[in-house]
Amino acid sequence: MLPPIIGVLFDGFAYGMLLFLLSVGQSVTLGMMNFINLAHCAFAMVGGYVTVMLVNRYGWPFFATLPVAFIVTALISVVFERVLYRRLYRATDLDQVLLTIGIAFIAVAVAAYTFGTEQQPLQLPTYLRGSITFLGLNLVIYRLILVGIGIAATLILVGTLEYTRFGAQVRAAVDNQRMASGLGINVDRTFAVTFALGSGLAGLGGGLAIEIVGLDPLFAFTYLVYVLIVVSVGGLGSITGSFAAAAVLGISDIAGKYYVPQLGAFLIYLVMITLLMWRPTGLFGRR
Amino acid sequence: MSTPAHPARTTADNRALALATRGLSKSFGSLPVARDVEIKLPQGARYALIGPNGAGKTTLINLMTGMLTPNAGQIFLGDDDITATAPEERVRRGLARTFQINTLFAGLNPLEAVTLAVAERRGIAGNFWQNTAIHKEAIEEAHDILVRLRLGDCCYQITRELPYGRQRLLEIALALATKPKVLLLDEPAAGVPQEESGDIFEAVAGLSGDLTLLFIEHDMHVVFRFASHIIVLVGGAIFTEGSPAEIAADPGVREVYLGKRKHG
Amino acid sequence: MTASTTLTPQAYLQAQSRWQPIEIIFWLATLLPYVLFPDYLSLASQIAITALFALSLDLILGYAGIVSLGHAAFFGVGAYTAGIIAKYGWGEPLSGLLAAAVLAGLTGYASSFIIARFRHLALIMLTLGFGLLLAELANSASWLTGGVDGLQGVKMWPLLGMFEFDLYGYVAYTYSLIVLFAVFLFARRLINSPFGLALRGIRENAVRMPAIGAPSRAHIQTIYTIAAAIAGIAGALLAQTTETVSLETLGFQRSADVLVMLVLGGAGRLYGGLIGAAIFMVARDQFSGIAPQYWYFWIGVLLVMVVMILPNGIIGGLSKIYGRWKRK
Numbered sequence A: 001m002l003p004p005i006i007g008v009l010f011d012g013f014a015y016g017m018l019l020f021l022l023s024v025g026q027s028v029t030l031g032m033m034n035f036i037n038l039a040h041c042a043f044a045m046v047g048g049y050v051t052v053m054l055v056n057r058y059g060w061p062f063f064a065t066l067p068v069a070f071i072v073t074a075l076i077s078v079v080f081e082r083v084l085y086r087r088l089y090r091a092t093d094l095d096q097v098l099l100t101i102g103i104a105f106i107a108v109a110v111a112a113y114t115f116g117t118e119q120q121p122l123q124l125p126t127y128l129r130g131s132i133t134f135l136g137l138n139l140v141i142y143r144l145i146l147v148g149i150g151i152a153a154t155l156i157l158v159g160t161l162e163y164t165r166f167g168a169q170v171r172a173a174v175d176n177q178r179m180a181s182g183l184g185i186n187v188d189r190t191f192a193v194t195f196a197l198g199s200g201l202a203g204l205g206g207g208l209a210i211e212i213v214g215l216d217p218l219f220a221f222t223y224l225v226y227v228l229i230v231v232s233v234g235g236l237g238s239i240t241g242s243f244a245a246a247a248v249l250g251i252s253d254i255a256g257k258y259y260v261p262q263l264g265a266f267l268i269y270l271v272m273i274t275l276l277m278w279r280p281t282g283l284f285g286r287r
Numbered sequence B: 001m002s003t004p005a006h007p008a009r010t011t012a013d014n015r016a017l018a019l020a021t022r023g024l025s026k027s028f029g030s031l032p033v034a035r036d037v038e039i040k041l042p043q044g045a046r047y048a049l050i051g052p053n054g055a056g057k058t059t060l061i062n063l064m065t066g067m068l069t070p071n072a073g074q075i076f077l078g079d080d081d082i083t084a085t086a087p088e089e090r091v092r093r094g095l096a097r098t099f100q101i102n103t104l105f106a107g108l109n110p111l112e113a114v115t116l117a118v119a120e121r122r123g124i125a126g127n128f129w130q131n132t133a134i135h136k137e138a139i140e141e142a143h144d145i146l147v148r149l150r151l152g153d154c155c156y157q158i159t160r161e162l163p164y165g166r167q168r169l170l171e172i173a174l175a176l177a178t179k180p181k182v183l184l185l186d187e188p189a190a191g192v193p194q195e196e197s198g199d200i201f202e203a204v205a206g207l208s209g210d211l212t213l214l215f216i217e218h219d220m221h222v223v224f225r226f227a228s229h230i231i232v233l234v235g236g237a238i239f240t241e242g243s244p245a246e247i248a249a250d251p252g253v254r255e256v257y258l259g260k261r262k263h264g
Numbered sequence C: 001m002t003a004s005t006t007l008t009p010q011a012y013l014q015a016q017s018r019w020q021p022i023e024i025i026f027w028l029a030t031l032l033p034y035v036l037f038p039d040y041l042s043l044a045s046q047i048a049i050t051a052l053f054a055l056s057l058d059l060i061l062g063y064a065g066i067v068s069l070g071h072a073a074f075f076g077v078g079a080y081t082a083g084i085i086a087k088y089g090w091g092e093p094l095s096g097l098l099a100a101a102v103l104a105g106l107t108g109y110a111s112s113f114i115i116a117r118f119r120h121l122a123l124i125m126l127t128l129g130f131g132l133l134l135a136e137l138a139n140s141a142s143w144l145t146g147g148v149d150g151l152q153g154v155k156m157w158p159l160l161g162m163f164e165f166d167l168y169g170y171v172a173y174t175y176s177l178i179v180l181f182a183v184f185l186f187a188r189r190l191i192n193s194p195f196g197l198a199l200r201g202i203r204e205n206a207v208r209m210p211a212i213g214a215p216s217r218a219h220i221q222t223i224y225t226i227a228a229a230i231a232g233i234a235g236a237l238l239a240q241t242t243e244t245v246s247l248e249t250l251g252f253q254r255s256a257d258v259l260v261m262l263v264l265g266g267a268g269r270l271y272g273g274l275i276g277a278a279i280f281m282v283a284r285d286q287f288s289g290i291a292p293q294y295w296y297f298w299i300g301v302l303l304v305m306v307v308m309i310l311p312n313g314i315i316g317g318l319s320k321i322y323g324r325w326k327r328k
Helices: A003-034 A040-058 A062-081 A094-113 A142-165 A165-175 A176-180 A187-213 A221-236 A238-259 A267-280 B057-065 B088-093 B110-122 B136-148 B162-178 B194-205 B219-225 B244-249 B251-258 C009-016 C020-027 C032-036 C038-063 C072-087 C093-115 C120-140 C170-191 C194-204 C214-244 C250-264 C272-286 C292-308 C312-324
Strands: A131-134 A136-139 B015-027 B031-042 B046-051 B072-077 B095-097 B182-186 B212-216 B227-235 B237-242
Touching: A003 A142, A003 A165, A003 A187, A003 A221, A040 A062, A040 A094, A040 A187, A040 A221, A040 C072, A062 A187, A094 A221, A094 B015, A094 C120, A094 C250, A094 C292, A131 A142, A131 B057, A136 A142, A142 A165, A142 A187, A165 A176, A165 A187, A176 A187, A187 A221, A187 C120, A221 A238, A221 A267, A221 C032, A221 C120, A238 A267, A238 B162, A267 C120, B015 B057, B015 B212, B031 B057, B031 B212, B031 B237, B046 B057, B057 B088, B057 B095, B057 B182, B057 B212, B088 B095, B110 B136, B110 B162, B110 C009, B136 B162, B136 C009, B162 B182, B162 B194, B194 B219, B227 B244, B227 B251, B237 B244, B237 B251, B237 C214, C009 C194, C020 C292, C032 C038, C032 C120, C032 C170, C038 C170, C038 C194, C038 C214, C038 C250, C072 C093, C072 C120, C072 C214, C072 C250, C093 C214, C120 C250, C170 C194, C170 C214, C194 C214, C250 C272, C250 C292, C250 C312, C272 C312
Parallel strands: B046 B212, B046 B227, B095 B182, B182 B212
Antiparallel strands: A131 A136, B015 B031, B015 B072, B227 B237
């Protein structure tokens, strides 16, 4: 018989996996190009709305919508990257912040106009609803799936990074951009592909998030804060860092709400500030 | 003209030395960029630091000025151990440098920039209740420095619009505004076209004899003309040092530059 | 060796800080609402308050280059300080203003120890974190702040013992405008001082500053404290003129809005925040019938355009046309 705290930890870890999917793309692209993209969660939101539309309007099965959410978000992000973002790689932090906040504002407005401001309902297929009992704990099936997808994504990402040529190029570009292009690596293209993949993952996260945290036009900002916390605490350009930070953040948030609800989000911000002061480049970051 | 430099190897008496390093070492991960570097700059000296690209010359200046923290070793400014001193404090104690790549205040004009440096030195830069224009001596001091470096006629022009050669002179002016005792010049004439480089050399030559100079240079004519002593840095370590005549005659130095023998 | 003008260096610097005619026109124009829009004086006083807030952000963003996503924290501290003091019996406006400035300044000073040590993403995150933290605190401490319902029971005494805050906003606007002008004079003096020059140095090239012996961290701490105090004054004005304080005074929305206003008007030119605030508030008032999300659509478009086309905001664009304003 496992104590209930394990259940809380599990829920927190599942939430953390969701945050990981939403954040990992941002971490890698920030580490590579030092480009602050505050529209990242707006992209995630797009994935969420794609899933909602396909399931509610066209009756698609839930799991089938996830790859579509990934692809659509990735494609949209490519458009933004080619048209707007790449002009600002050398720009000041402020300019990047302003441009991407502007895009996020536009995305929120478009979402509100198209879908309304209410929470989007989503009917999960029956086999995904409910929970199973394991060692005395009630484990929600959806959360198990989330944990599964999160770990699978981590393994695929780390595997790609360590064992493929593309991964080597990404690692080189994150480590030292000038050196990498000096070695003949097309940093621009590497970045564009990485950016698309990262945004696609965020879109996937957006689709998965609906059941856990709901989806409304303000998603783009509400979760942006969490993503930024994961990225800055985990360390720019580090997948393992994002994983660790997301897990810690997810567990702290859920455990905090469970055991000390009066503290609320206060704890998260305090933890972030303390960690950043101790390690300004994040737990696993460099520079 | 500069006072004659002391003999190449001074004694261990630090009091005669304006700047000294002992066992200075720095590595980036497994890449050593400075290896047990020992430098002794007597007061009033005109030393040149040369070496092939990537030898670590700018790194050495960064270590001496505090922009980089060494892994081992010590740095002395006169009597004081400044190894752990903050960069701005080193400047206040008399150690200044210029940058190889122009590191100027692009949106200010030379008068504003040098006045700022003078104001910082005089300790009035924290003053937020008086108009800058009130501080007559600071402004005139700044203007004098600019005039001395032939920048008087363009001192109201915004820095980013100045020709490159003028910007290099402004680099030196900013350093001089701090009234240094030791000045580290990182390739002062780098990238300056032939016609304008004369101004820079004259500026360097015109520097006061009390000032101790260490300059990084690639142009051997400049080195032989101005330096009384040359230090050759290769792969982060001192390869050899000596008078210009000794260095010119040293076959090892030539090989290091031509790349016949690899070091470090 | 002749200077391009016949001015001595000292006279040149003096001329840089002289009042331009267009500045006089601007301040005279602030008197227009009394004559042209007497029904809108409440809005006018809101604009003056927001302009003051934007001015405080300009000092750290436009002049020292600190990107803050949490500046509303100090606005809120000032607002709640003034409101709470009045609620518990001391409704004298000017002393409330002073108390707010002191408390907000202290908060700024405390956080500046951390802020001054970081740059780039870590800095942005820390400012965001502090703002969110303070907002959470205010939410939790509802016994003090009134929580989600806001602070009730704020009763202000007449200004200077004579002028009671009226329904038409006449006293409110006069009060806000005078405070704005007074603080503006202070800020203008600061910009033209050696310290102002140092701030511009930090903005122009943070790396060069230690190389000329400048204590950048100390400078940043000073300006951050001053900017926090001024933001606190703006917040206090809001609390006193509207006799209420809500959680949104500390919220991320307010921090984001003031950033937009400043950038719109043009950061680093002292008047940018004032003009940006005026345009933003007037536009928002005019479009208040429209749902907020459509409002933010156009703000988003504007931001994208400002970044891609008009990097120095409206004033920057205008100054290119007039060619006379210097970036100071």
